[in-house]
Amino acid sequence: MRCEHPSRDDLLGVLSWPDEDLLELVAAVGRVRRRFFGDRVKLNYLVNLKSGLCPEDCTYCSQRLGSGADIVTYTWLSSEQTRRAAACGIEGGAARVCLVASGRGPTDRDVDRLAPAIAAIKDDNPGVEVCACLGLLSPGQPERLREAGVDAYNHNLNTSEERYADICSTHGFADRVETVQRAAQAGLSPCSGLIAGMGESDGDLVDALQELRRLDPDSVPVNFLIPFDGTPLAGRWELTPQRCLRILAAARLVFPDVEVRLAGGREIHLRSLQPLALHLANSIFLGDYLTSEGGPGAADLEMVRDAGFRVQGTDAQSLPAHRLDLVRPRRRGAGTDRPPNA
Incomplete structure (x- = not known):
C-alpha cells in the first residue's frame, strides 16, 4: 500500500486553514486517522529517571x-523505583513506558544500569513496550539498549534545521538526526517529533515534518511549548487551540500510517478542544510529563471514551499490518540516503 505524501504547498495550506472551517479539516483528516488506526488510542506513560x-x-x-x-x-x-513508577502508568492502561533521563547522552554505565529495571518492567507486564529517551547516542549504545530489552528510542528533532541554532548551541541538528538513524539501524523502533510554539514559522514546521518523514519514524510525538518561568522562552504564549489542531492535521497528513502522539502541553494549549485532537492523533501521554503536571489519568480515560474511542491494549500492534510487513524489513537501512552529518 502506497501513501501519497502532501506537497509543501499542501501543508502550508493546512497550517493556514481558516478557523471558521476548522471542523471540516478535522473531519477530512480524521478519516485518514481512522483508516489506519480505527477507534484505537494508545496510552503512553513517562518515567523521569533523572531530573x-x-x-x-x-x-x-x-x-x-x-x-x-x-x-x-x-x-x-x-x-x-523505576519499576514502581512504570507500574502506575501501566495500571492506568499504558501500553508503552517511556524511560527518560536528562543530559547530553548516556554513558555506557548508564545503559547498563537500566537493564535490571527494563527486565523487571517486562517480567511484570508482558506485552508492554519500553521506549528509552536518554539523549545523543554513541556508537554501540543502541545495540546495547536493544539487548537490554528496549523496544524503541525517542529523540525529537524539535524544529527545522534552519532554526535549530536559535534554540540550542551545545549540539546541532545533525547530531539529532544521527542519533535517530543509529537507533533505527540497531533495530530500535525510531520515535522522533517536534515542539511547536517556539517562534517558528509555518515554513519551519513544514521543514521539520518533511525532515522527519525522511527519517521514517514509527511514532511522532507532537509537543506544544510549555514556556517555563526561568527559561529563555518564558512568557511565549503564541499557540491557540485552533493552531494546535492545524499542526496535528499537518502531522497526520505527512504520517498517515504512523503513530502520531499528543505529547507535552496538550492540556494547556488545546484545552476544551482536546477531544477533537483525538480525531487526528492516535496516541497520548497519560498523566504527568517530565517536570510539569498533566491531567488526571481518570479524566484522560473518560475523554477517550466520551470522544468515541477505545484504549489500545498491549496485545494490539501500534502500526498497521502493511507497515509492519513492508517497512520493518527495510528498517536497518532507513534514513541512510542522508549522510549522518549532512
Whole structure:
C-alpha cells in the first residue's frame, strides 16, 4: 500500500486553514486517522529517571544548563523505583513506558544500569513496550539498549534545521538526526517529533515534518511549548487551540500510517478542544510529563471514551499490518540516503 505524501504547498495550506472551517479539516483528516488506526488510542506513560542537572542549553527546557525554573532535581532512580513508577502508568492502561533521563547522552554505565529495571518492567507486564529517551547516542549504545530489552528510542528533532541554532548551541541538528538513524539501524523502533510554539514559522514546521518523514519514524510525538518561568522562552504564549489542531492535521497528513502522539502541553494549549485532537492523533501521554503536571489519568480515560474511542491494549500492534510487513524489513537501512552529518 502506497501513501501519497502532501506537497509543501499542501501543508502550508493546512497550517493556514481558516478557523471558521476548522471542523471540516478535522473531519477530512480524521478519516485518514481512522483508516489506519480505527477507534484505537494508545496510552503512553513517562518515567523521569533523572531530573535536571543537564549540561545542554536547549532554550525550551526547564532542565537546561542555567535554568531558573522551579523544578525538582535528582540523580538516577533505582531499578525498584523505576519499576514502581512504570507500574502506575501501566495500571492506568499504558501500553508503552517511556524511560527518560536528562543530559547530553548516556554513558555506557548508564545503559547498563537500566537493564535490571527494563527486565523487571517486562517480567511484570508482558506485552508492554519500553521506549528509552536518554539523549545523543554513541556508537554501540543502541545495540546495547536493544539487548537490554528496549523496544524503541525517542529523540525529537524539535524544529527545522534552519532554526535549530536559535534554540540550542551545545549540539546541532545533525547530531539529532544521527542519533535517530543509529537507533533505527540497531533495530530500535525510531520515535522522533517536534515542539511547536517556539517562534517558528509555518515554513519551519513544514521543514521539520518533511525532515522527519525522511527519517521514517514509527511514532511522532507532537509537543506544544510549555514556556517555563526561568527559561529563555518564558512568557511565549503564541499557540491557540485552533493552531494546535492545524499542526496535528499537518502531522497526520505527512504520517498517515504512523503513530502520531499528543505529547507535552496538550492540556494547556488545546484545552476544551482536546477531544477533537483525538480525531487526528492516535496516541497520548497519560498523566504527568517530565517536570510539569498533566491531567488526571481518570479524566484522560473518560475523554477517550466520551470522544468515541477505545484504549489500545498491549496485545494490539501500534502500526498497521502493511507497515509492519513492508517497512520493518527495510528498517536497518532507513534514513541512510542522508549522510549522518549532512
